[in-house]
Amino acid sequence: MVLRTVFKRSYTDSSSVIRNLKNPKLFQTQGLINGNWVDSDNAVTFDVSNPASYPNDASFIGKVHSMSPQQYNSAIDSAHEAFKSFKKSTGDERSELLRNLYHLMMDNQDDLAKIIVLENGKPYNDALGEVKYAASFFKWFADLATTTTGNVINSSTNSKKILSIKQPIGVCGIMTPWNFPAAMITRKLGAYVAAGCTGVIKPASETPLTALALGYLQQEAGFPAGVVNILPSKNAAEAGELLCSNPKVKKISFTGSTNVGKLLMKQSSSTLKKLSFELGGNAPFIVFEDADIDSAVDGAIASKFRSSGQTCVCANRLFIHESIYDEFSQKFVSKLKETTTLGDGLQSGVTHGPVIHDRSMKKVRQHIEDATGKGAKVLLGGNPREDLGENFHELTVLGDATTDMMIFEEETFGPVCPLFKFKTEDEVLRLANDTEVGLAGYFYSKDVSRIFRVAEELEVGMVGINTGAISEASLPFGGIKESGFGREGSIYGVEDYTVVKSMVLGI
Ligand code: SIN
Numbered sequence: 076m077v078l079r080t081v082f083k084r085s086y087t088d089s090s091s092v093i094r095n096l097k098n099p100k101l102f103q104t105q106g107l108i109n110g111n112w113v114d115s116d117n118a119v120t121f122d123v124s125n126p127a128s129y130p131n132d133a134s135f136i137g138k139v140h141s142m143s144p145q146q147y148n149s150a151i152d153s154a155h156e157a158f159k160s161f162k163k164s165t166g167d168e169r170s171e172l173l174r175n176l177y178h179l180m181m182d183n184q185d186d187l188a189k190i191i192v193l194e195n196g197k198p199y200n201d202a203l204g205e206v207k208y209a210a211s212f213f214k215w216f217a218d219l220a221t222t223t224t225g226n227v228i229n230s231s232t233n234s235k236k237i238l239s240i241k242q243p244i245g246v247c248g249i250m251t252p253w254n255f256p257a258a259m260i261t262r263k264l265g266a267y268v269a270a271g272c273t274g275v276i277k278p279a280s281e282t283p284l285t286a287l288a289l290g291y292l293q294q295e296a297g298f299p300a301g302v303v304n305i306l307p308s309k310n311a312a313e314a315g316e317l318l319c320s321n322p323k324v325k326k327i328s329f330t331g332s333t334n335v336g337k338l339l340m341k342q343s344s345s346t347l348k349k350l351s352f353e354l355g356g357n358a359p360f361i362v363f364e365d366a367d368i369d370s371a372v373d374g375a376i377a378s379k380f381r382s383s384g385q386t387c388v389c390a391n392r393l394f395i396h397e398s399i400y401d402e403f404s405q406k407f408v409s410k411l412k413e414t415t416t417l418g419d420g421l422q423s424g425v426t427h428g429p430v431i432h433d434r435s436m437k438k439v440r441q442h443i444e445d446a447t448g449k450g451a452k453v454l455l456g457g458n459p460r461e462d463l464g465e466n467f468h469e470l471t472v473l474g475d476a477t478t479d480m481m482i483f484e485e486e487t488f489g490p491v492c493p494l495f496k497f498k499t500e501d502e503v504l505r506l507a508n509d510t511e512v513g514l515a516g517y518f519y520s521k522d523v524s525r526i527f528r529v530a531e532e533l534e535v536g537m538v539g540i541n542t543g544a545i546s547e548a549s550l551p552f553g554g555i556k557e558s559g560f561g562r563e564g565s566i567y568g569v570e571d572y573t574v575v576k577s578m579v580l581g582i
């Protein structure tokens with residue numbers, strides 16, 4: 076049982092925001108299976124709470140139905156049935172469905188953004204940005220749905236022709252995280268629909284309401300029943316195993332931690348599924364001595380503190396050349412002080428929200444205490460903000476960070492930014508690559524030769540050069556090393572949901 080404490084501060088009343096949505100039908104709390112909204116068949120529900128006001132009573136947003144194992148199996152069966160006809164739909168038909176969904180998301184952007192703020196905690200402007208980013212995947216994949224092609228290949232003899240076609244792989248199991256409740260679904264859903272697949276989606280238990288709102292909108296957009304099934308569950312481990320072990324599921328796409336990715340890969344091995352995994356990062360952000368320092372400061376703020384540090388592509392380790400370290404750190408701290416305000420995401424002027432829950436807060440505290448215990452200096456912040464709520468932590472900058480600190484090895488996934496000094500390009504490349512993961516990396520330099528050299532040497536899937544913001548629908552999104560495999564969005568995004576069939580024609 077959760078004990079709720081009443082604080083003196085006044086909180087956004089989450090239920091009242093929901094009651095005042097312009098389109099009340101966006102608020103769904105049941106699962107969506109084969110076009111029907113259903114209660115949990117074993118009567119299990121779970122509470123969804125606003126991290127900005129948790130554990131105050133005002134944080135309660137709604138009770139969501141947790142789908143049982145039988146319901147997961149029945150959703151997989153419906154997706155399997157729906158696939159038989161959906162795979163025969165034309166690219167034009169699928170493109171139209173995706174375009175309808177894009178327009179519906181844009182028409183409902185204010186409500187969708189409010190739902191995201193409530194369940195995730197990010198500020199309203201960021202949430203609105205996420206809705207637009209999320210919708211852009213539907214527009215992007217609406218175009219790609221019509222352009223998937225095969226090849227005619229020369230045979231080694233004149234008596235044969237070889238043709239290759241791309242076919243949809245089948246039922247897809249989709250597992251998404253809480254940090255982008257809309258965009259991590261649309262990036263996968265848009266791609267699988269463009270390919271002609273069907274899917275069963277398990278949204279994060281912290282943020283199922285945005286997913287269910289998208290479920291309602293896809294019905295409005297005219298998607299056939301069974302193409303999009305959305306199954307909230309309070310038991311992520313059980314749901315993951317059900318999707319990974321079912322032989323009717325041919326493909327798993329997961330965004331989340333490296334440890335969970337490893338487990339899902341094991342669970343998928345008995346049925347040899349195709350996998351796309353976007354896992355954890357530990358992004359280096361390097362500022363060379365020839366960089367434009369003001370622009371590097373802006374890029375570092377955008378990259379490190381986006382969603383309060385809770386994205387897989389957030390800078391985790393800032394490496395600053397020793398000759399500009401003092402100037403950079405002073406400007407970085409001043410700009411953060413001038414431009415950021417911590418608070419409830421629905422209040423005006425707020426730029427940064429809470430972390431998602433107490434486990435995140437614990438990691439933030441652990442990284443700060445470990446670093447300061449080993450000699451890091453607190454240049455900004457450093458403390459929890461219990462006066463704002465139990466999940467709030469000051470944006471924190473730590474100077475004089477060293478490689479023996481936990482924060483060098485592990486992704487914080489929170490608002491803590493360590494600054495490391497370096498002397499040479501070789502040294503900083505060695506430090507940047509000294510990690511098991513490789514999702515994103517960033518650097519600032521004006522030297523063209525260095526730009527190509529460093530971009531090629533960084534062991535990551537995506538490099539931001541003189542920018543801290545890399546994400547958009549056209550970017551091939553994904554990592555190397557233990558950050559996973561597969562590319563989402565972009566011209567490659569649909570490929571992950573197709574298989575190549577070769578035909579050899581005797582002539
Ligand atoms: C992520 O954090 O996993 C995704 C971030 C993005 O799409 O920019």
